[in-house]
Amino acid sequence: MKFTDLNPKREIGAHSLHIVLGEFSILIDAGMSPKDVGLACLPDYTRISTDSVDLILITHCHLDHIGSLPCVHRQQASARLLMTAASAEILPVMLQNSHSVMLRQREELNVEEYPLFTRQEVDAVSDDTFIMVFGKTREFIKGNDHLKITFYPAGHVMGAASVLLEHQGRRYFFTGDILFRRQHTLSGAQIPTQEVDVLVTETTRGLAELPATFSYEAEVMRLLEAVSDTLQKGGSCLLPVFALGRLQEMVTVIYEARRRKILPRRFPIYCSGLGLAIVDVFEKIYRNRRQYGIDYQPLSPIAVPGSSRDTDYPLAPRDKSLFRRHFLQDLGVRPLIGKYIKPGHDIKVPSLFIMSSGMLAEHTPAYQIASALLPFDHNLIAFTGYCDADTPGGKLLAMQPGEIFPFEALQFNSPIRAAIQRYDITGHADREDLVAFAMQIKARTIVLSHGEEDSRKWFCDEFAKLLPDVAVVNPEPQATYEI
Ligand SMILES: [Zn+2]
Ligand SMILES: [Zn+2]
Known part of the structure; x- marks a missing residue:
């Protein structure tokens, strides 16, 4: 296998892997970096000649995995796009929203090359999509060469596949992005234990001890107690979340x-635009869950x-998986009216904002709410x-109470008085789980991807200790490896 990580930086950012196996040229994911702007947020597609890719495989619909798909689809017009049925539903919502954000940023940040794709190009992506069913192997033939592809549920978010x-x-x-333990809204990854020659693993949480x-x-309960305490003492809470997955969870x-x-009954709850649009897609997927493969039951072990030990979920809905739209109605969730939120002006009625x-990116509802809550010590x-x-979220987490936090996009500086807390309720596997998984499937070569430098180092050290006979590759960005 020829392997090239097209992400120009060794970080999470614009995830895209180029794989050559015999006659087949394959892209896995086509992401966009959430923290860069303009062409700098793209993977380096210039390394692949036009119209040479046969297959583009999409693992899931976070923008760091699909944000540049219309751009690469334009260059690789003959490529077949493979994804799960749930991803095919979510993808256009995410990309159309990304298009709207880029249009806005073109004005606000003066980025001339935005938008990087048109609405029609998003539609063209959907038109060329080929659905993969979990656990069902598809064979592709090119000349005399054969390739088999199977998608497995990866946990993480709705539709996510390994x-x-x-x-x-x-x-x-x-x-791909993977989570072995179940969440309240989704089963955990279901990967057969059969041995593999090469494992390409995500490394997001190498620094999470x-x-x-x-x-x-226990972590969910710790969060609920903090939210309850805050509301009861008259403060408001902000949970900054990803619109896909975390919001519904x-x-x-x-x-x-x-x-x-466990929480007081009466307090207003607000959610924001894209997350609400995805709620409707999730409801459609729920209603057609058999067709969408959500009920996938693996035949093999x-x-x-080892550390996926959370078998007991007292708080989880009885209907084991999946989010329902009526949760929002029953909670009386309201959309946020942005013009009533002003930097430095506290929220009058104690409220919960999801x-x-x-990551508290600038020009988002979470960023705007944070600018109202941060100067007051009863908020969370x-x-x-x-x-x-x-x-901005990462910077705020690294700062100390009392320091001045600059909301640059709002030209507003605030002392950090609200409580800033982190709760480990992520959609990514713990690092120990990923190491245990690599050992269970007896990978002979391990390739690291989708992680920051320090995070990858932890995996390198751990694999060297536990699997001294296994070759571990921490690829340089844009360099091609024969694996
Ligand atoms: Zn993801
Ligand atoms: Zn990711």
Whole structure:
């Protein structure tokens, strides 16, 4: 296999892998960096000649995996796009929203090249999509060459897949973004334990050190207690979340908590635009869950890494998986009217805001609410997912109480008086789980991807200790490796 990580930086950012297996030229994901602007946020597609890619495989619909798909689809007009049915539903909503954001940024940030694609190009992506069903192997033929592809549920978010490629007797497994333990709204990854020759693993959480006693539910309870305390003392709470996945998970947690009287009954809850649009897609997927493969039951034993020990989910909905739209109606969730929120002006009625962006990116509802809540010590800003250190969210988490936080996009500086907390309720596998998984599927070569430099270093060190006979590749960006 010829392997090139097209992400120009060794970080999470614009995820896209170029794979050559015999006659086949394959792209896995076509992301966009959330923290760069303009052409700098794209993977380096100039390395691939026009119209040479046969297949583009999409693991899931976060923008760091699909944000540049219309751009590469334009260059690779003959490529077949493969994704799950759920991803095919979510993808146009995410990309049309990204198009709107770019139009706005063209004005606000003066980025001439925005938008990087048109609405019609998003429609063209949807028209060329070929649906993959979890666990069902498809064979592709080119000349005399054969390639088998199987998608497996990866947990993480609705529709997310890990990918197995089988070519000339060798097996190549790509985790994509993966979570082995279940969430309140989704089952965990279901990956067969069969051995693989090459494992390409995500490395998002290499720096996340968890105590041996850690449990997802205990962390959820810790968050709920903080939210309850804040509301009861007259403060407001902001949960900055990703619109796809985290928002629906957090709404479900709050819904269950209120039903069980863990949270006070009366306080307004607000959610933001894109997350609400995705709610409608999730409802459609729920209603057609058999067709969408959500009920996938693997026949072979599946990998269950050691630290996925959260079998007990007292708070989770009885209907084991999936978010429902009526949770929002039952909670009386309202859309946010932005013009009533002003930097430095506290929210009068104690409220809960579940808003994107998860990293508190500028010009987002979460950023705007944070500018109102931050100067007051009875408020809470609670992060629940991954936060890049270079984003406003990452910077806020690194600062101390009392320091001055600059809301540059609003030309407003605020002392950090609200409580800033982090809760480990992420959609990514713990690092120990990923190592245990690599051992269970007896990978002979491990390739690191989708992680920051320090995070990858932890994996390199750990694999060197535990798997001294396994070759570990931490690829340089844009360099091609024969693996
Ligand atoms: Zn993701
Ligand atoms: Zn990702």
